[in-house]
Amino acid sequence: SSEIAGLSEYELFGKIKAENYIRSDRKIFEMLLPERSSEWITLRNGDKRLFDTLKTPYFDSNKKLIGIIGISRDITEMEETRQRLLLAKEKAEESDRLKTAFLANMSHEIRTPMNAIIGFSDLLAEEDLSIEDRNDFISKIKTAGNSLMSLINDIIDIAKIEAGQLKITDTEINLFLLMKE
Numbered sequence: 306s307s308e309i310a311g312l313s314e315y316e317l318f319g320k321i322k323a324e325n326y327i328r329s330d331r332k333i334f335e336m337l338l339p340e341r342s343s344e345w346i347t348l349r350n351g352d353k354r355l356f357d358t359l360k361t362p363y364f365d366s367n368k369k370l371i372g373i374i375g376i377s378r379d380i381t382e383m384e385e386t387r388q389r390l391l392l393a394k395e396k397a398e399e400s401d402r403l404k405t406a407f408l409a410n411m412s413h414e415i416r417t418p419m420n421a422i423i424g425f426s427d428l429l430a431e432e433d434l435s436i437e438d439r440n441d442f443i444s445k446i447k448t449a450g451n452s453l454m455s456l457i458n459d460i461i462d463i464a465k466i467e468a469g470q471l472k473i474t475d476t477e478i479n480l481f482l483l484m485k486e
Contacts, residue, residue: 329360333373337362343380355381414456421449448486 314323333340339361347353360375425442428434434442465471 330373333360333362334370337370353381354379355384411456411460415453418449418453418456422446422453425449 309317314326317323318326329340329342339359341357341359343355343357345353345355356377357380358375358377360373362370363372363374365371425446429439429442429446462471
């Protein structure tokens with residue numbers, strides 16, 4: 306306070322800000338109403354701080370206006386916390402959207418082999434089915450079952466990735482057979 310006592314608005318804040326503050330003070334004198342504002346201010350050491358300022362008319366015991374009282378609070382930490390909370394909220398909402406999309410996709414992926422298993426199982430129940438068709442249907446049921454099991458393993462792997470417990474191993478594959486499948 307000793308550094309700023311007795312200095313004018315122009316000496317403290319520069320011409321543009323000082324004129325804005327003076328206009329604000331005149332408005333308070335004319336309207337006799339308090340005014341609140343928030344503003345980022347760069348301190349002499351270069352730090353930027355957010356101040357919440359409340360200025361209100363000040364009256365003597367005879368209700369005569371004698372000045373303005375202003376109180377400024379440094380709310381930088383509160384604003385930074387608010388920003389972090391907003392960012393965390395956005396991340397949580399995005400995570401929720403991704404989870405919903407993932408579940409919708411998994412539902413579709415699980416239904417496809419299940420429909421094949423159920424459909425071909427129903428066809429196996431037909432009495433006039435040739436051995437060749439029966440073997441073909443059994444093969445398709447096994448393929449769909451293996452596909453379903455692979456999908457379940459992928460879901461488990463995703464859970465392991467999220468938990469940081471997935472171990473990666475190199476395995477040779479027959480790309481032609483994979484693409485054919």
